[in-house]
Amino acid sequence: MEAAIEDLEREQRLTRKHVQRVEGDVKPVNDRAYENKVEMVTFRHQREETEKESKRLAGEIVSLRGRIARLDELCEQLVLLRELKISPEAYRKSLRAHRRKEASKADGSHDLRKACLHAAPAVGKKWRQLYFYLPFEPARDVDKRQRDVILLDTIASRKDLTDDEVARKSLEKWQTFHRRAGVFDLTQALRAIRKAGLARQIENTFHAHVPET
Structure with missing residues (x-):
């Protein structure tokens, strides 16, 4: 009986040592798992911040491209002024007269539909790029345009x-x-994607008016 008790106590001591050894091995693993979890959360946060910044920059790029298109338009107007050898004031008067003439017509939606049908084949695979340059009222942000595409x-x-x-x-x-x-x-959007020739063709065909500068 005493021998059995001694064997049991010896086995108990060995078991305790084994448990201590296993616990010692588990602690570093748990610590590393916690560190990995912290790193993962940090990485996820950084990724979200990067995505937000990318969207913000994409919006700024769209805005800047619109401004560039407007500047290109103004440059073309200046070239036209030089070629026609007329003063800026005379040119503005001509534009205002043209706008009054256009205002007396219908709202132009029919012409726009025809202009879009005319432009589509020439735009072709660049339609995605064009879509991000087109103005929207009310404004349509980059995320919504991406979903449309x-x-x-x-x-x-x-x-x-x-x-x-x-x-x-x-x-x-x-x-x-x-x-x-x-x-x-x-x-304007066509000029932004380097389709100035097509833009001029549409203007000549459908008499697109230019806003006053």
Whole structure:
């Protein structure tokens, strides 16, 4: 009986030592797991901050591109003034007269639809780039435009649409969201994607008016 008790006590001591050794091994693992968790949370936070900053910068890029397009437009006007050899005041008077003439017509939505149909084949695969330059009223932020593009890509994939057809659909969507859109808005965006020749062609065909400077 005493021998059995001694064996039991000896086994108990060995078990305690084994438990202590295992606990000693587990602690570093737990510490490392905690450190990994902290690093993961930190990384996730940094990624979220980076994504926010990327979206902000993307919005600024869209805004800057719009300004660049406007500056290009002004440069073209200056070149035209030089070629026509007329004063800026005379040119502005001509523009105001043209605007009054345009205002006496219909709202121009029919011309815009025709201009978009005319532009779509020439825009082709650059329709995504154009969509981010088009103005919206009310404003449509970068995230919403990205969702629009993804939806159009999905539709194009399902229906096996050509680039020309998707370009036309993207311009139709733009007109849906921007009820006050005009031909001039389209030509500005076309210039922003280096389609100045197409923009001039549309202006000459559909008489897009230029806002006063």
